[in-house]
Amino acid sequence: MRNLLVLSTIIVSGMFALVLGLYAATAGKSPAGPPADQRDEYGVKIDNFSFTPASLTVPAGTTVTWVNRDDVPHNVVSTEKKFKSPTLDTDEQFSYKFTDPGAYEYFCSIHPKMTGKIVVQ
Numbered sequence: 001m002r003n004l005l006v007l008s009t010i011i012v013s014g015m016f017a018l019v020l021g022l023y024a025a026t027a028g029k030s031p032a033g034p035p036a037d038q039r040d041e042y043g044v045k046i047d048n049f050s051f052t053p054a055s056l057t058v059p060a061g062t063t064v065t066w067v068n069r070d071d072v073p074h075n076v077v078s079t080e081k082k083f084k085s086p087t088l089d090t091d092e093q094f095s096y097k098f099t100d101p102g103a104y105e106y107f108c109s110i111h112p113k114m115t116g117k118i119v120v121q
């Protein structure tokens with residue numbers, strides 16, 4: 001009878017451990033989003049008369065969004081006329097999808113000293 005009790009205790013403990021393990025495995029499978037290297041959207045911040053990051057490398061097929069966080073209007077103009085945003089007031093944004101690999105330089109035509117680059121791989 002005593003052996004039976006020990007056996008039951010072992011079985012119950014085992015099941016408890018199994019349930020805990022399943023719970024831990026399930027809990028571990030809820031990521032907060034796709035991994036950083038699998039994003040298909042990237043952002044460039046416009047602030048204090050500069051683009052941040054000034055140079056951004058993205059995989060082909062990426063949509064890049066520029067957001068004007070400055071208190072003066074800016075725009076985003078491709079040096080090779082591949083894309084051109086309207087004038088962006090504070091907190092306005094512009095997106096462009098880069099499908100072909102290459103280096104895309106751009107500037108703000110209102111303040112031509114503001115320059116940036118998107119490298120598409």
Ligand SMILES: [Cu+2]
Pocket residue numbers: 049073074075108109110111114
């Ligand atoms: Cu500007």
